[in-house]
Amino acid sequence: MSRGSTVRIVLADDERMVRTALRAILDAEDGLTVVGEAGDGAEAVSEVRRLRPDVVLMDVRMPHIDGIRATEQILATPGDAPRVIVVTTFENDSSVYEALRAGAAGFLLKRADADTLVQAVRLVACSDTLLFPAAVRALADRHARPATAPPAWLPRLTGRERDVLRLMARGLTNAEIAARLQVGPATVKSHVAAVLSKTGARDRTGAVIAAYEAGFIREEADGA
Known part of the structure; x- marks a missing residue:
């Protein structure tokens, strides 16, 4: 999906410490770079439209516009839309399923380790498989x-x-x-x-x- 050899990422989370930790992990990887951050859903939409990243890591619960609505707005933007990974605390949260229905490519738990985070970003960037299929099936069943x-x-x-x-x-x-x-x-x-x-x-x-x-x-x- 990347327009070059590097996957460009925007982080959207209302906790600065979370964004800082995610940036440190992703920027340390070859072929991945964080190009922008957002502290709420409205800012996420604006930054994605400005920066046109390949992947967005989107928190579900944020002020002003939540992650679900922000995902809808991002994916409705004309042109090549980024792949959105929803980041959540609870894997069975109905909000995560709503985000998938809104067009998110998959979801990631906040407690995931660094290797899982990097794998998830690389996987959705190439879009050749379903991100964590067993977890998606469990959400759909519920x-x-x-x-x-x-x-x-x-x-x-x-x-x-x-x-x-x-x-x-x-x-x-x-x-x-x-x-x-x-x-x-x-x-x-x-x-x-x-x-x-x-x-x-x-x-x-x-x-x-x-x-x-x-x-x-x-x-x-x-x-x-």
């Missing part, structure tokens, strides 16, 4: 809002696209999906693009959330 009727996109998925979506939900990369389905990586990339287009999702996380709310993942699991 907070998903089941549709009263199948969405229009569901019957439009081909059989192979359904296979790909199911494997996306398990957190497999394109290469792993290709090996599982015994097809080429380019074919998988095409199927993933079709899934995102048909579900109207911005990325893999959005497609998986849509699949849960359509009842697709549960149905597939029940039939496995």
Whole structure:
């Protein structure tokens, strides 16, 4: 995703000490650089529009505009939107699920260690897999809002696209999906693009959330 060899990051958290700690960890890594900070959601939106980073680490609870609304506004900005990772204290918080529904690429616990933080930023920057799939599945199981009727996109998925979506939900990369389905990586990339287009999702996380709310993942699991 990065426009060069370095992933550019904006930190949004109302605690300066948290931002300082995150900056120290990320700036120490090759290929990662923190280009800006924000102390609330409104400032985060402004800084992202000004700096156009690749990744945003977004606290959920902040003054003026919370992380969910800030994520919505950032992703609604014309042009290439950054990937947003929500940073939270509680992994089962309904606010985290709402942030994923708003378009966040994944979430990270504040108690995560430095290696996990760096891995998460690198992972969403390349966007080839779902960030912490088991945790996303647990959130969806707890907070998903089941549709009263199948969405229009569901019957439009081909059989192979359904296979790909199911494997996306398990957190497999394109290469792993290709090996599982015994097809080429380019074919998988095409199927993933079709899934995102048909579900109207911005990325893999959005497609998986849509699949849960359509009842697709549960149905597939029940039939496995």
